[in-house]
């Protein structure tokens with residue numbers, strides 16, 4: 001078995017794919033990145049920057065871009081960094097091979113209720129799969145700032161080999177075998193970041209934000225445990241760690257979308273105005289429906305789904321959350 005991966009390919013030229021590619025290419029290692037936009041491919045190759053998605057980061061010349069997924073065939077591990085709504089279509093076009101797929105996107109697919117690993121099991125069945133998730137703003141990783149993250153794979157040897165290959169002095173993966181926990185932490189925190197942005201935009205105060213983070217974490221935990229996640233993963237980097245990061249900073253696209261909603265701007269206008277992705281807006285109705293089907297109580301997620309759909313106003317959501325029956329904190 002491969003104990004070290006050295007020829008990385010990255011599928012997805014958004015902010016996070018570009019930052020991960022830069023992390024791996026910073027010391028001069030060759031890294032190949034597939035981007036959908038010709039403009040991104042051309043600028044990375046000619047100017048060593050990504051003007052659309054990570055404009056303020058200088059990129060290493062050893063990072064090269066392509067618009068042809070077939071060019072990633074020689075890579076011995078692939079980081080998959082495509083937003084979840086588009087993931088299935090891109091995976092179907094991957095060149096054949098047995099290189100592990102390391103999923104870095106955070107969300108749940110509409111219709112199928114599938115997480116990235118589930119989609120991979122449908123399509124790329126023969127390859128090993130892993131999940132990389134945690135509190136990681138792309139521009140900070142690209143700048144080499146200290147970062148810790150969860151690397152989860154069902155096979156502990158694969159998890160250890162991938163973590164060792166991704167680790168850098170300032171980038172520290174913690175190994176786990178709890179794949180579903182890592183996926184649920186990332187998907188649910190995006191939804192809760194929208195909720196915290198709404199609280200900020202509507203001027204509801206810091207007490208309300210702290211309450212949302214705590215009660216949101218309770219929702220994440222209920223949903224996660226019901227699907228076999230481990231509590232320690234949800235309380236770790238991929239869950240609580242990422243929740244704290246994105247619920248407290250307008251650098252989060254999900255938080256900033258929520259700020260707009262909180263100020264009373266229409267969701268449709270806010271979504272149409274952005275090129276970047278706020279995965280929580282896609283995942284909120286999906287996770288809310290999955291939780292309803294499983295009989296899991298997720299009132300904050302449900303409120304975010306309705307606000308994003310334009311079905312209710314912020315004042316209605318706040319009123320509904322505050323008027324729920326009093327209950328023991330552990331439930």
Ligand SMILES: NC(=O)C1=CN([C@@H]2O[C@H](COP(=O)(O)OP(=O)(O)OC[C@H]3O[C@@H](n4cnc5c(N)ncnc54)[C@H](O)[C@@H]3O)[C@@H](O)[C@H]2O)C=CC1
Pocket residue numbers: 012013014015016017018035036037053081082083084086090104105106107136137138139275276277278279
């Ligand atoms: N930006 C960040 O700091 C982090 C992002 N993530 C996750 O990484 C994933 C990718 O996010 P970013 O790189 O930030 O995206 P981004 O918001 O920077 O860029 C949007 C991406 O979506 C792609 N896209 C748009 N329409 C598409 C289509 N029809 N088919 C295929 N691709 C399409 C674009 O090519 C681009 O790569 C998301 O799941 C996000 O939650 C995870 C950790 C950190």
Ligand SMILES: O=C(CO)COP(=O)(O)O
Pocket residue numbers: 106134135136137138190193242245246251252253254255277278279
């Ligand atoms: O997932 C992220 C940091 O860990 C990025 O969050 P946003 O997608 O909300 O910007």
